Amino acid sequence: MTTATTPAAAVQPAPAPASIRPNRDRRRVRRRLYGVLAVVLAVLWAFPVYWMVNSSFLPGNKIRSSEPTFFPLGGTLANFGRVFENGDFLTSLRISATITLLTVAATLFFGFLAALAVSRFRFSGRTGFILTILFVQMIPAEGLFISQFKMLDGWNLLNSVFGLTLLYVAAVVPFTIWLLRGFVNGIPLELEEAAMVDGCTRTQAFFRVTLPLLAPGLVASGIFAFMQAWNEFTLALVIMTRPENQPLTVWLKSFTEANRATDWGGIMAGSTLLAIPVVIFFLVIQHRLTSGLVSGAVKG
Amino acid sequence: MAVITTPETAAPGGATPRSRRRRRSRLPYVLLVPSVAVLLLAAGYPLVRQLVMSLQEYGLAQQFGQPAEWVGLDNYVALVTDSYLWTVILRSIAFCLVNASLTMVVGVALAALMTQLSTATRLVLQVGLLLAWAMPVLASLTVWQWLFDTQYGVINWVLSNVLGQEQFAGRSWLISPLSFYFVATVIVVWMSVPFVAFSVYAGLTQVPADMMEAAEIDGASAWQRFRAITVPLIKPVLLIVGLLQIIWDLRVFTQIFVLQDAGGVARDTNLIGTYIYRLGIGEGQFGLAAAASWFILVLTVVVAFYYIRVLLREEEP
Numbered sequence A: 001m002t003t004a005t006t007p008a009a010a011v012q013p014a015p016a017p018a019s020i021r022p023n024r025d026r027r028r029v030r031r032r033l034y035g036v037l038a039v040v041l042a043v044l045w046a047f048p049v050y051w052m053v054n055s056s057f058l059p060g061n062k063i064r065s066s067e068p069t070f071f072p073l074g075g076t077l078a079n080f081g082r083v084f085e086n087g088d089f090l091t092s093l094r095i096s097a098t099i100t101l102l103t104v105a106a107t108l109f110f111g112f113l114a115a116l117a118v119s120r121f122r123f124s125g126r127t128g129f130i131l132t133i134l135f136v137q138m139i140p141a142e143g144l145f146i147s148q149f150k151m152l153d154g155w156n157l158l159n160s161v162f163g164l165t166l167l168y169v170a171a172v173v174p175f176t177i178w179l180l181r182g183f184v185n186g187i188p189l190e191l192e193e194a195a196m197v198d199g200c201t202r203t204q205a206f207f208r209v210t211l212p213l214l215a216p217g218l219v220a221s222g223i224f225a226f227m228q229a230w231n232e233f234t235l236a237l238v239i240m241t242r243p244e245n246q247p248l249t250v251w252l253k254s255f256t257e258a259n260r261a262t263d264w265g266g267i268m269a270g271s272t273l274l275a276i277p278v279v280i281f282f283l284v285i286q287h288r289l290t291s292g293l294v295s296g297a298v299k300g
Numbered sequence B: 001m002a003v004i005t006t007p008e009t010a011a012p013g014g015a016t017p018r019s020r021r022r023r024r025s026r027l028p029y030v031l032l033v034p035s036v037a038v039l040l041l042a043a044g045y046p047l048v049r050q051l052v053m054s055l056q057e058y059g060l061a062q063q064f065g066q067p068a069e070w071v072g073l074d075n076y077v078a079l080v081t082d083s084y085l086w087t088v089i090l091r092s093i094a095f096c097l098v099n100a101s102l103t104m105v106v107g108v109a110l111a112a113l114m115t116q117l118s119t120a121t122r123l124v125l126q127v128g129l130l131l132a133w134a135m136p137v138l139a140s141l142t143v144w145q146w147l148f149d150t151q152y153g154v155i156n157w158v159l160s161n162v163l164g165q166e167q168f169a170g171r172s173w174l175i176s177p178l179s180f181y182f183v184a185t186v187i188v189v190w191m192s193v194p195f196v197a198f199s200v201y202a203g204l205t206q207v208p209a210d211m212m213e214a215a216e217i218d219g220a221s222a223w224q225r226f227r228a229i230t231v232p233l234i235k236p237v238l239l240i241v242g243l244l245q246i247i248w249d250l251r252v253f254t255q256i257f258v259l260q261d262a263g264g265v266a267r268d269t270n271l272i273g274t275y276i277y278r279l280g281i282g283e284g285q286f287g288l289a290a291a292a293s294w295f296i297l298v299l300t301v302v303v304a305f306y307y308i309r310v311l312l313r314e315e316e317p
Helices: A002-011 A021-056 A078-085 A087-120 A126-138 A145-154 A161-185 A189-197 A202-231 A234-239 A248-259 A264-293 B017-023 B027-054 B074-080 B083-115 B119-134 B137-147 B154-162 B177-205 B209-217 B222-250 B254-261 B272-282 B286-315
Strands: none
Touching (some): A021 A264, A021 B119, A021 B137, A021 B177, A078 A264, A087 A126, A087 A202, A087 B027, A145 A161, A145 A234, A145 B272, A145 B286, A161 A202, A189 A202, A234 A248, A234 B254, A234 B272, B027 B286, B137 B254, B254 B272, B272 B286
16 A cells, blocks of 8 residues: 555666665654554544444343444344334334435425526626625524524424425525535536527427536535435424424434433444435535635635 | 535626615515524524423323413522533533544544645545435434444454454443443544544645745755644634534434434433433423423523534625
8 A cells, every 4th residue: 555656666676875764764764653553543533434334233131231343243233123112213214215306306496597697697796695605504593593594483384394494495595506506607608608509498408408518517506405404313303293203313312212221233224224324425526515605715 | 516616706796786786675575584594493403492491390190181380490590500411411411522532533533644646536435425425314323232242243253363362252242331422422433523524634735836845945844844834724623523523422312312223322321412311201301301402402502503603704704
């Protein structure tokens, strides 16, 4: 691994001047040390994730043992079985899936329209709108959930999938607009114009040229919305007060409370199931999210 | 990244006849309607309602149908004269600053380390960080509870059996506030560092290599090169990422809330988010809770203001 740099040195055995030699050696040693440090840090950061998966496969007697078991050899799927048998899990999974899909669909559609407006048109109030969405995006749920709770309560939307989705869409749509705006900006208007010169109407040009080019942006925004809705806990806790309406995050917390003393294997299996879809999606779009949040901050 | 940094020139601007025609068009406003409607409904209206509610006597009695009475600034007075609110606010600010600075220091150090690595080791480190970053908060919290578990937790086992610190056998980490905050800090820093490391690393890769080489040939030491070339070039990234950390760590709720229910003493460990929750949803004192919400909103907006200024300054060339 760290030897990647050594071949060059091996090809040129020509004796370097004595004064440079120790310098280069020292540098190589330092590189090795950095490499070792990096691997140690990687293990440290990944360990909790590994531990979750590992524990989810261990039978109860290995979990409750004075010596931790570091590899799930002779593991079992019984923990996952218990999670699925717990009827609440499947109910919560259904609720989480519904809320998440609704949120993704609504944010993508709304955000896409708004991004077009902001990016393709100059109109009065445009800067004001951009500033507003940047600010709204920063509003902490913790600063607003009291009145959101009272509002949904008044509309009989507490414990309703629709009510929680409404709050999620409002929380996610600003960043979606911001992200998509960047993608729309990146598509030169000339492409659309060229299509129009070739005989497309404006609408046709948009659907045949611009929309396909936007696909990666829509995928990134969609996954972002997915992760936000799937992972959200605070508002779900506040709005979904009845156990039979809890999405997965709130379910996992109650499940942990109930089984802390007896069944860490089951809890870890539940956590793993919650994490799997998000981890996969996240690895797909990680790069785009970083650039969206610090967009434009780096100029080469 | 290139996609997003593309300057605004791609969009129509200037005084071409076309853009003048579009300026009068109603289409952009129509396109904004759904987003604006949702934001007004789910954020705008609650904001107004929060203001109204904070000026009313709004407790459990009102919850059961009694009309809410106007009490002016009574809720605010009650809060401001209650020393517990100030304890909670100071705690939140201290927690936020400690966590944000730790995250920044560790994150920047990791980013700097990445630039010194071979491709293979860098990938190993990046995969490790990505896994931590991708974890849902709730899943992370349950794992960390398991890691810090009193009886069978692997952390107590390592400390007492591998490192020979006998006093850690069977230690409950969440009972004393200091130790509670230590656990919360470990979790928050662990999950926030990857974002900082990746963003700053992306910034560092943009630092031109020939400039660094020239400085090296001119005899600048590694530290001097870092101070004089790297830092000024990545300052905007550092500023933006740092402000985001402050905003995110001010509002920290889930970690504290879950750890409190896992064995912490709520009154001794409340930060502003959990305080509002327990006051409003827990005790039904909606008027007081609405008033308290303004403290976290105002604090956030002040920081967010700087963040947005920096962001826009960098965005528009």
